[in-house]
Amino acid sequence: MPTKLGAHTVRLDSMPSILSFAAVASKKEGQGPLGGKFDILNDDTSFGQQSWEKAESQMQKLCVGKALEKANLSPEAIDFMFAGDLLNQCIGSTYGLRDFSIPFFGLFGACSTMSESLTLASMFVDSGLANRCIAVTSSHFCSAERQFRFPLEYGGQRPPTAQWTVTGSGSVVVGKNVKPPYVKAVCVGTIEDLGIKDSNNMGAAMAPAAAKTIQTFFEDTCTNADNYDLIVTGDLGEVGSNLMEQLLAREGISLGTKHNDCGLIIYDRENQQDVNAGGSGCGCSASVLCADILPKIQNGELNDVLFIATGALMSPTSVQQGESIPGIAHLVYLSSQSVRKGVL
Amino acid sequence: MPTKLGAHTVRLDSMPSILSFAAVASKKEGQGPLGGKFDILNDDTSFGQQSWEKAESQMQKLCVGKALEKANLSPEAIDFMFAGDLLNQCIGSTYGLRDFSIPFFGLFGACSTMSESLTLASMFVDSGLANRCIAVTSSHFCSAERQFRFPLEYGGQRPPTAQWTVTGSGSVVVGKNVKPPYVKAVCVGTIEDLGIKDSNNMGAAMAPAAAKTIQTFFEDTCTNADNYDLIVTGDLGEVGSNLMEQLLAREGISLGTKHNDCGLIIYDRENQQDVNAGGSGCGCSASVLCADILPKIQNGELNDVLFIATGALMSPTSVQQGESIPGIAHLVYLSSQSVRKGVL
Numbered sequence: 188m189p190t191k192l193g194a195h196t197v198r199l200d201s202m203p204s205i206l207s208f209a210a211v212a213s214k215k216e217g218q219g220p221l222g223g224k225f226d227i228l229n230d231d232t233s234f235g236q237q238s239w240e241k242a243e244s245q246m247q248k249l250c251v252g253k254a255l256e257k258a259n260l261s262p263e264a265i266d267f268m269f270a271g272d273l274l275n276q277c278i279g280s281t282y283g284l285r286d287f288s289i290p291f292f293g294l295f296g297a298c299s300t301m302s303e304s305l306t307l308a309s310m311f312v313d314s315g316l317a318n319r320c321i322a323v324t325s326s327h328f329c330s331a332e333r334q335f336r337f338p339l340e341y342g343g344q345r346p347p348t349a350q351w352t353v354t355g356s357g358s359v360v361v362g363k364n365v366k367p368p369y370v371k372a373v374c375v376g377t378i379e380d381l382g383i384k385d386s387n388n389m390g391a392a393m394a395p396a397a398a399k400t401i402q403t404f405f406e407d408t409c410t411n412a413d414n415y416d417l418i419v420t421g422d423l424g425e426v427g428s429n430l431m432e433q434l435l436a437r438e439g440i441s442l443g444t445k446h447n448d449c450g451l452i453i454y455d456r457e458n459q460q461d462v463n464a465g466g467s468g469c470g471c472s473a474s475v476l477c478a479d480i481l482p483k484i485q486n487g488e489l490n491d492v493l494f495i496a497t498g499a500l501m502s503p504t505s506v507q508q509g510e511s512i513p514g515i516a517h518l519v520y521l522s523s524q525s526v527r528k529g530v531l
Numbered sequence: 532m533p534t535k536l537g538a539h540t541v542r543l544d545s546m547p548s549i550l551s552f553a554a555v556a557s558k559k560e561g562q563g564p565l566g567g568k569f570d571i572l573n574d575d576t577s578f579g580q581q582s583w584e585k586a587e588s589q590m591q592k593l594c595v596g597k598a599l600e601k602a603n604l605s606p607e608a609i610d611f612m613f614a615g616d617l618l619n620q621c622i623g624s625t626y627g628l629r630d631f632s633i634p635f636f637g638l639f640g641a642c643s644t645m646s647e648s649l650t651l652a653s654m655f656v657d658s659g660l661a662n663r664c665i666a667v668t669s670s671h672f673c674s675a676e677r678q679f680r681f682p683l684e685y686g687g688q689r690p691p692t693a694q695w696t697v698t699g700s701g702s703v704v705v706g707k708n709v710k711p712p713y714v715k716a717v718c719v720g721t722i723e724d725l726g727i728k729d730s731n732n733m734g735a736a737m738a739p740a741a742a743k744t745i746q747t748f749f750e751d752t753c754t755n756a757d758n759y760d761l762i763v764t765g766d767l768g769e770v771g772s773n774l775m776e777q778l779l780a781r782e783g784i785s786l787g788t789k790h791n792d793c794g795l796i797i798y799d800r801e802n803q804q805d806v807n808a809g810g811s812g813c814g815c816s817a818s819v820l821c822a823d824i825l826p827k828i829q830n831g832e833l834n835d836v837l838f839i840a841t842g843a844l845m846s847p848t849s850v851q852q853g854e855s856i857p858g859i860a861h862l863v864y865l866s867s868q869s870v871r872k873g874v875l
Contacts, residue, residue, distance in 0.1 A: 189660050191610070195634045197660065238852050266535070267719060275619045276846035277639045278854075281722060285857045290539045290719035292647060293844070293859070295621045295639040303636060307651075314658035316533050316541065334848075375611060375634035378625060500637070502620035504678075508582050510622075513629045515637070 189314050192530060193407025195375050195400075199313035202369040202525045206319065206362040207258035210477035211250045212355040212470075215328070219454045224478040225355075226253050232329060232354055239329035240278055243356075246470075247272070247283030247325045250356040254321065258360050262287045265360070266317035269304035271295050272325050272469050273352075275334060279325050289321070298393070298422050299376070299498030300324035301357060301473040302517040308361040309370040309519065318362060325356035326468025335386070335503055348388040350424045350467035353453055357473025359481070367523045368484040371531055374404040374518035378500065382511045386501065389512070390427020390450075390464055393497040396514035397423060398434035400495060404518050405440065408530050412445045416489045419480060421472035421496030421516070422450040424465030449475035449496075472496040484523050492521045533658050536874060537751025539718050539744075543657035546713040546869045550663065550706040551602035554821035555594045556699035556814075559672070563798045568822040569699075570597050576673060576698055583673035584622055587700075590814075591616070591627030591669045594700040598665065602704050606631045609704070610661035613648035615639050616669050616813050617696075619678060623669050633665070642737070642766050643720065643842030644668040645701060645817040646861040652705040653714040653863065662706060669700035670812030679730075679847055692732040694768045694811035697797055701817025703825070711867045712828040715875050718748040718862040722844065726855045730845065733856070734771020734794075734808055737841040740858035741767060742778035744839060748862050749784065752874050756789045760833045763824060765816035765840030765860070766794040768809030793819035793840075816840040825865070834867045 190198045211227040213234075222228070227249050229235075234242040234249070247270065255262065268287065271294035272279035280293060296303035304322030311317040329339055331352040337343040361370065379399050383392040397420050405411055412418060423431055428448045435442065449472040450465030476494060483489040501512040520531065534542045555571040557578075566572070571593050573579075578589040591614065599606065612631065615638035616623035624637065640647035648666030655661040673683055675696040681687040705714065723740040741764050749755055756762060767775055772792045779786065793816040794809030820838060827833040845856040864875065 189658075240848055240852065241854075271637075271639055273620075274846065275848060276617075276641065276844065278844070278846045278849045281844035281857050281859075282849065282854060285722035285724050288721045291722050291859060292651065292719070293615075293639040293641075293842075295615055295637040297620065297637075307636065310660055311654075314533075314660050316654055316658050375636070377632045378629035378635050380629055498637075500620065500622070500625035502618065502622050504584055504619060505622045505626065508584065510585075510626060513625050515625075515635060 189310060195403050196372055196407035198372045199309055199370055201313050202364050202371055203309050203312040203361050204365045205368045205481060206360040207254050208359045208477040208481050209250050209253035209257060210357050210474040211246045212474050216353060216355055216453060219460060221453060221478050239327055240274060243279040243325050243327040243330050244283035246356040247279055247323055250358040251321060251323050254358040254360050262289050265289045265319050265321050267292060267311060267320045269294055269307045270323045271300045273297060273331055296515060297498030297500055298467060298469050299496045299515050299517055300469045301476060302494060302496035302519050305359055305519050306373040306517050309373060312361050320361050321358060323358035324469040324473045326352050326470035328352045328354045331468060345463055346387050347463055348426045349463045350389060350450060350465050351462035352468035353466045353471040353474060355470035355474035357477035364525055368481055368521045369525045370519060371522050372520040374400055376400045376515045376517045378513045378515050380511050380513040384511050386506045388426060389467060389499045390424040391430050392499045392512035393423055393514035394427045394430035395434060396516040397431045397495055397497045400516040400518050402438055402440060412442045415445055415491045415493050418442050418445045418493045420448045422467040423448050423497060424450040426464045484521055487523055490523045494519045494521055533654060539747050540716055540751035542716045543653055543714055545657050546708050546715055547653050547656040547705050548709045549712045549825060550704040551598050552703045552821040552825050553594050553597035553601060554701050554818040555590045556818050560697060560699055560797060563804060565797060565822050583671055584618060587623040587669050587671040587674050588627030590700040591623055591667055594702040595665060595667050598702040598704050606633050609633045609663050609665050611636060611655060611664045613638055613651045614667045615644045617641060617675055641842030641844055642811060642813050643840045643859050643861055644813045645820060646838060646840035646863050649703055649863050650717040650719060650861050653717060656705050664705050665702060667702035668813040668817045670696050670814035672696045672698045675812060689807055690731050691807055692770045693807045694733060694794060694809050695806035696812035697810045697815040697818060699814035699818035701821035708869055712825055712865045713869045714863060715866050716864040718744055720744045720859045720861045722857045722859050724855055724857040728855050730850045732770060733811060733843045734768040735774050736843045736856035737767055737858035738771045738774035739778060740860040741775045741839055741841045744860040744862050746782055746784060756786045759789055759835045759837050762786050762789045762837045764792045766811040767792050767841060768794040770808045828865055828867050831867055836865045838863045838865055
């Protein structure tokens, strides 16, 4: 049963388990530091399809299929599916997942989708609304670039604050408490907007939402960074990460050495991978979670992790109309242990 | 507490209440049969804003404000908000609702969003995840037309199967069982695709999903059309409604005189309102629900209603790439009474 803690945090008293997970990625991600860790790595970014959008759908299909296979579950064993992506009308999800015939909740949380879908899946299991749920999302550099920025052939210049959309997908099956990783709590984000208008600086636009959610969670649970091994944001990149730390510092909160960002984990920015401020996209946090973080919780390398995917809730139209860019961030507390410590 | 019935239906044992609701619409809707019933009716479709997209955001803001006002609740009294719309990246919701600071779950269910959001809100209250939630969505003829079809100035010809996007919004506050209307059960839809490719015939594309969800609900609950006073679909229009009835007839299911469609209720197609096959858009089912159906349940004119909003999960890009149009439909069982009858 869920217990509300403070303003926006819900403790999941049954501590649902992550039964399985899968990560899919492509060539550039395979050349990065996590190269050997993806379940499916396709050097051809088309994934055998005739368009980038269909390739993205194919990634979600492969990713869900792999997570089900790893859990030895059929689609009929899943009560509800939570999915979304960056593409207009979320076609990465709706076309990619239509063959599974699993009761479907379509989401839009931009790059926060992995934590939004995982939050809902975990709440559903904890509250008895479901025995098993699946959460999935994706992004594709080519489909995102031409939808949000310029045709690929144009070769537009990218400022240093720009980020590189990850071609990848991640999916997670959540079920009753049986084995680690466990989901111990979630903190649902509010829409935050400090007035950033530069769509080439998404990290800055999302930083206030990440800072707000982390602050709220710490207040709601009377914990701080010392209580966790890793506090990992979704895709703030270098610029956004620095801004988030500045915003938290104003509130007297330091994450010390505990903070990292999926956008800084997935590519090797120092050496050969030209990704400016880091990786981004729904697939960034999703694939890093499923390729790197969840395995480390499973094998005990990490014990207590706060996963906070962040989304920029704009569209090209809203930016052209001079609007600022609102952000949102949802937090999921993942643990290798299902014993209660303090309020959590 | 929720109880799973059959494949996809969840009975909400506590029977959450709809505490309040509000409907917003504009000039054309005001000239239709429901003209006197909207809470806010603005003859200027710009709603005082400088773009159609900003007008749509404004509608959601007004609509949520009105529902809170009618329930005498502040935004802080709402645990979670579920919202989405048709616009790219759901900007109708994210910009319209950012000032409320309510923990926010962004959804994408196309025109099924009113039943998707109401389903989640009701499940959250029934399972103890929340005390109060708000569900809201919208559509705007002008923002939808230029995003999905042609610039308004082009004046494109519309075939007889085309529908008219409603300029409207609806919002519902769900809370603990205190007064009618009650939410007795929900049935979560699956993505259905029978291969329709004509984006000027959305009713046909969504009909299979509506038929599937109604059939599943009847099977899961051992009920039939005789058990309900009204079975109202979202925005199938005339073409889609006929197709849905044909698909149900193949399964031996007749809705008799119980079926109506929000797209056929909101405009007067016979006389002066030139809307081809009927109304459509997230705002169609949302505003009809809140202006017409919920008041009739409240005053006892209707006792048992199945509300099934339907969504077409395509995008202009997927249609241009030759893809068919998947649909989805979620069902919400609304009742004037909180006593159990049979399995429900």
